[in-house]
Amino acid sequence: MTQWADDVTALNTTEPPPLTFSRWVAGVISRWRIIMAGIVAIALLAVAALFLIPPIYTANAAFVTNSSSPSVNLGSAMSGLRGGMGGFASQLGLGRAADPSESPKFYTQLIGSRELRTRLLQTRFADPRTAAPGDSVRLLDLLRIKNKDLERRQELALKALAQSMRTTHDEETNLVTLKVTTEWRHLSAAVANRTLDLLTEFNREQRSSRARSKRDFLDRRTAFARSELTTAEMRHRAFSEQNRSWKSSPTLALLEETLQRDVDRAADLYLALQQQLETARIEEVNDAALITVVDSSVPPRKAAWPRYGVLTVSTVMAGTLVGTMLAGILVILADWRARNPGSASQLGGTVRDARREIGGALTGRGRAPAKPPNERSIGGL
Helix, strand or coil: CHHHHHHHHHHHCCCCCCCCHHHHHHHHHHCHHHHHHHHHHHHHHHHHHHHHCCCEEEEEEEEEECCCCCCCCHHHHCCCCCCCHHHHHHHCCCCCCCCHHHCHHHHHHHHCCHHHHHHHHHCEEECCCCCCCCCEEEHHHHCCCCCCCHHHHHHHHHHHHHHHEEEEEECCCCEEEEEEEECCHHHHHHHHHHHHHHHHHHHHHHHHHHHHHHHHHHHHHHHHHHHHHHHHHHHHHHHHHHCCCHHHCHHHHHHHHHHHHHHHHHHHHHHHHHHHHHHHHHHHHCCCCCEEEEECCCCCCCCCECCHHHHHHHHHHHHHHHHHHHHHHHHHHHHHHHHCHHHHHHHHHHHHHHHHHHHHHHHCCCCCCCCCCCCCCHHHC
């Protein structure tokens, strides 16, 4: 009898085998119902997202940046002139270099600028919420941002618009791609096309302003160069009238050569400035577009959200992952309980007590009843 009791005690105190990966996998597979519950829970969340999140549509547009009409480079035009006038023109800053405002990166940053997006928010579009063809509404109102502070509302609208617009560019091909995402497919296309129109308007305004400033500068420089040329010609004429036999005198011949060189230099500068002025006048009235639209935006037929195939695969994968993690945690806890029965029992009792106290506090049953004021304890009798 004593030997049998010792054998039972030895069996009860035998330590369970270690938890290996194969035992863990087996334990997870044996809890397949938990994995299925995880898939069902994630599926319910996906269905709720389908009802709570409205469909969204992404419209695409693309354009290529162009260089402005080539004007005469004063430094190049005068590079073959006498007296090193090309270097003198370069010092005047009249040579033409590559314009950074014609690069694809500039247009990408311009689309993200506050000024352009503010104009876009104030643009009126056909109201997609109604079937009436004549109804229009500002894009700011379509974003449905509710805030009594107008400035704060504008700021929030700019942030929302920044999140719905994405631009990419290619430095080699000068191609800029614009993507606009909204809840309505026709609105997405309209916003993308309106953005291209605003870029064209900006180009015309800026080019006209720069050409006007350049023409004013060249007007002043050309008038000054004409005055210098007239002065040089008058000095040369006066010298020729006073010294008709200057060729026979080396000193007078050297002076005449100097005066003639001044006339030639002034004439070259005046002609180059005059040519540049005519080009600036042409650029001032030039309304050629600096961007070429490759793809105008059209309303997309398929929504960017939801994508049912992607959503189904993602739901199964996420549900399987969540269920597997939960089942794996339960396997580890079961192994810990088997190895530490005393600690597990103590932890379970602590948890039950805590749940009882919390439940009593919530229902009001955990508080002791108050004693009446006239009730005395037994020790006071």
